[in-house]
Amino acid sequence: QRFKDTYWTRFEGKYFAGDGAKKDDDGDIWLLGRVDDVMLVSGHNISTTEVESALVSHPAVAEAAVVGAADETTGQAIVAFVILRATASADDETLIGTLRDHVGATLGPIAKPKRILPVAELPKTRSGKIMRRLLRDVAENRQLGDVTTLTDSSVMDLIQSKLPTTPNED
The missing domain is CATH 3.30.300.30 (ANL, C-terminal domain)
Incomplete structure (x- = not known):
């Protein structure tokens, strides 16, 4: 249950490993590092x-x-x-x-x-x-x-x- 709560509840139906990213206006993805x-x-x-x-x-x-x-x-x-x-x-x-x-x-x-x-x-x-x-x-x-x-x-x-x-x- 803790595994589910930690990695699967933040974004419905998606696994969240704890790393952040953003997509810029050109469509490039920028890895931002750990969100915690x-x-x-x-x-x-x-x-x-x-x-x-x-x-x-x-x-x-x-x-x-x-x-x-x-x-x-x-x-x-x-x-x-x-x-x-x-x-x-x-x-x-x-x-x-x-x-x-x-x-x-x-x-x-x-x-x-x-x-x-x-x-x-x-x-x-x-x-x-x-x-x-x-x-x-x-x-x-x-x-x-x-x-x-x-x-x-x-x-x-x-x-x-x-x-x-x-x-x-x-």
Whole structure:
């Protein structure tokens, strides 16, 4: 019964594995990741998928991964790692603020990421899954966990070398 309730009741007659997707105006299907990855920010449940989707809807962002990091004030803070399109520059000081405002306009001010970190690549397994556990380690300044399943473990060194000394927040 629990199996039926978990996987077969959300959409009548259809199996729901827990991954989200959307179809764009061109008919392309975008896989959005797990729908149950939720952050608790100041008492509000915010889906990582929603924030990632809002970020990639901006023309400067090619790909995004969002994690919740422990925060003394809000419980969890939203930290976003973004790969910028070739037309955008990571050195553009106004871009981070623009991206934060874009998420705020799309989802509401509570969903604005506390930190947005432009990166060259995201840590992915050989099957293409983003290793959010490692991004959470980076966001919380913890020792990295096991990186042996990554396609390219040097990605984590590159991400850590690009970390700003102070968070970009309002």
